[in-house]
Amino acid sequence: MKPGLPNLAEIWVYLAATPLFGLTLTLVAYVAADALYQKFDKHPFANPVLISVSGVVAVLTLSGVPYQTYFEGAQFVHFLLGTATVALAVPLARLWSELKARALPLLCAVALGGAASVLLAVGTATLLGASPVFVASLATKSVTAPIAMGIAEQIGGSPTLAAVFTLMTGICGALMATPLLNALGMKDWSARGYAVGVAAHGMGTARAWSVHPRAGAYASLAMGLHGILGALLLPYVGKWVIGFVA
Amino acid sequence: MLRGLALLLVFQSLGEVAVRATGTVVPGPVVGMVLLFVFLVARKNPPESLVQAADGLLSHLAIFYIPAAVGVMLYAKPLAEQGLAWFAAIVVSTLGAMLLPALLLKRWLGNQPDTPRGESATSSEGTRR
Incomplete structure (x- = not known):
């Protein structure tokens, strides 16, 4: 090694093992993906989560850094997901008087969407020959990930698979929301956001926030209600549907 | 703050x-x-x-989902084995879970643009997305 020229490999080994690496990679990937998202005028297929996750996975695979090492840095971002969830109460409280008047249609909509999600997921997966563990892990996919993991375990699924499927559902919902709701001719931001929140929880809600504040607030409401409803009913309903269909 | x-x-x-x-x-x-x-x-x-x-x-709610979502890379193998079944199940059920509440609310709440006071000029873009 020439004097004065630092050994890049050594620096890389050091950096890749510190929390700084995972944290920096996450933020840089997101900033770049968000810039693309804005550049494409918030087109649904330029979804910032999808782009930044693909970027991070590519970097980790190419550099051989294991996920666990990455997560040591990224956990600081991950932790704030809980804080952001608590923060959803602020826009919801602002809508309180309006929500009281609409309680019945909103509750019926989340129950309908939840039932459709379980029946269609279990039905389709069974029809296509998925294994019982896959079927049970898919039953909870439209409930926010931390709740879905707990329920999946109770009905014979795998918590990790449930987490993977909820994430895929979130991306799928964020991608299909705009074309689907436009095709239905939905003009009401609150109804649009609510439908996205029922089907695609957090990532759908993130998409809704980036499009319109009212859509975002209603999406968070739907996600919260679906989560609570799911936690109370899905352990029983899920088992029953799986027994009935599969 | x-x-x-x-x-x-x-x-x-x-x-x-x-x-x-x-x-x-x-x-x-x-x-x-x-x-x-x-x-x-x-x-x-x-x-x-x-x-x-x-x-x-x-x-910037979306950024907080990245670390967990990257964890998908750990399950590449089992996911590849039953690819069609879970993929179809997710697409079909997400579609149904969004379509039915949307139709219900469209009928029940009426389908009027809801941009409230003062927001129309800034946050409501020309096309609904």
């Missing part, structure tokens, strides 16, 4: 305490959200610092 963040963390902690104490499957942050919601409805006007902290977090 910092006061608001502190308040959010207090409610997140309260949520975790409530979950540990009762042993429910509902995650702590969701309980924290419900508690903060009740607090804000009872108090009428939210503190300005809380609004700032919440807006800051929520305007």
Whole structure:
């Protein structure tokens, strides 16, 4: 090694093992993906989560850094997901008087969407020959990930698979929301956001926030209600549907 | 801003305490959200610092999903084996779970544009997306 020229490999080994690496990679990937998202005028297929996750996975695979090492840095971002969830109460409280008047249609909509999600997921997966563990892990996919993991375990699924499927559902919902709701001719931001929140929880809600504040607030409401409803009913309903269909 | 963040963390902690104490499957942050919601409805006007902290977090909600989503790379193999079944199940059921509530609300609430006072010029873009 020439004097004065630092050994890049050594620096890389050091950096890749510190929390700084995972944290920096996450933020840089997101900033770049968000810039693309804005550049494409918030087109649904330029979804910032999808782009930044693909970027991070590519970097980790190419550099051989294991996920666990990455997560040591990224956990600081991950932790704030809980804080952001608590923060959803602020826009919801602002809508309180309006929500009281609409309680019945909103509750019926989340129950309908939840039932459709379980029946269609279990039905389709069974029809296509998925294994019982896959079927049970898919039953909870439209409930926010931390709740879905707990329920999946109770009905014979795998918590990790449930987490993977909820994430895929979130991306799928964020991608299909705009074309689907436009095709239905939905003009009401609150109804649009609510439908996205029922089907695609957090990532759908993130998409809704980036499009319109009212859509975002209603999406968070739907996600919260679906989560609570799911936690109370899905352990029983899920088992029953799986027994009935599969 | 910092006061608001502190308040959010207090409610997140309260949520975790409530979950540990009762042993429910509902995650702590969701309980924290419900508690903060009740607090804000009872108090009428939210503190300005809380609004700032919440807006800051929520305007970039998507970033907080990245670390968990990257974990998908650990399950590449089992997922590849039953690719068609889970992929079709997710697409079909997500479509149904969005379509049915949307149609129900469209009929029940009427299908009127809802951009409230003063927002129309700034946040409502020409096309609904």
